[in-house]
Amino acid sequence: MEExxxxxxVEVGARYDTGFxxxxxxxxxxxxxxxxxxxxxxxxxxxIVDGKLVPFVPTDAA
Known part of the structure; x- marks a missing residue:
């Protein structure tokens, strides 16, 4: 099931990127x-932070 x-x-991410x-x-x-x-x-x-593009960083990243 995990696989x-x-x-x-992965499929959803690829489709999202393709659409973008x-x-x-x-x-x-x-x-x-x-x-x-x-x-x-x-x-x-x-x-977009303060009118600039910045890379996404997950909030749970430490």
Whole structure:
């Protein structure tokens, strides 16, 4: 059962990331003048803190 849950977690994560990347590609089409370097910094796990992108850190990380 644990293997099944692990596999499903990986699958859901992969689909989430694929959807996020598809959204980035749509941004490039709709807003072709956007800075590609800045778009390259986008990640599905980033947070916005004080108007800046920061890597996600789980709250239970110690």
């Amino acid at each position: 099944l849950v692990e596999g499903l977690q 990347q598809f959204a980035i590609e749509q941004l490039k089409v709709v807003f072709p003048d956007l800075d590609e370097a800045k778009l390259g910094k986008l990640d599905a796990l980033n947070w």
